[in-house]
Amino acid sequence: MSANNISRSFASHWLSICAGILLLSLLGPVAAAAMPETIERVKPSVVAIGTYQKTRSPAFVYRGTGFVVADGTTVATNVHVLPENLSTENRETLLVLTIPSQGGEPQPREAKPLAVDKAHDLALLRISGAPLPPLALDDSGTVREGQTFAFTGFPVANVLGYSPVTHRGMVSSITPIALPTATARQ
Secondary structure, three states, X not given: OEOOEOOHHHHHHHHHHHXXXXXXXXXOOOOHHHHHHHHHHHXXXXXXXXXXXXXXOOOEEEEEEEEEEOOOOEEEEOHHHOOOOOOHHHOOEEEEEXXXXXXXXXXXXXXXXXXXXXXXXXXXXXXXXXXXXXXXXXXXXXXXXXXXXXXXXXXXXXXXXXXXXXXXXXXXXXXXXXXXXXXXXX
């Protein structure tokens, strides 16, 4: 499987999972009383993604959020989070920062694209080091309109720093997942 092209069934599978994640925020329906415990359980699996170049200031440039899945060395994110090109002559690398649950300094992990689907804005990265706790994904088919959900990430890491934050929302509508195409050939 090429890092620039993955099969349509794989893309559809990940699109379905990510749609469920966006709707369920990896948490499923969560009662208000269980929210603190759920956030505590989810945070170790949420990572910051960016590029690192030792000679630049700042050395780490934040680009977006991802989350650990599968075997603990795979991170799901969006293609728009990844840089178009890395400056290999300046030793720029793609980096994932894990955030220790008890605070402390973020732990860097080098990352390499495993699969990229630009049409659906989805990417999988392989990270170095010991496996991290993967998230258990819920079934997106059980989502109902009016259901509340939560989502965790680094929405404005350049302002808030690398502390994951959680927000709540509500499913206002369920529509078929269909991405409009520019031409019938696509």
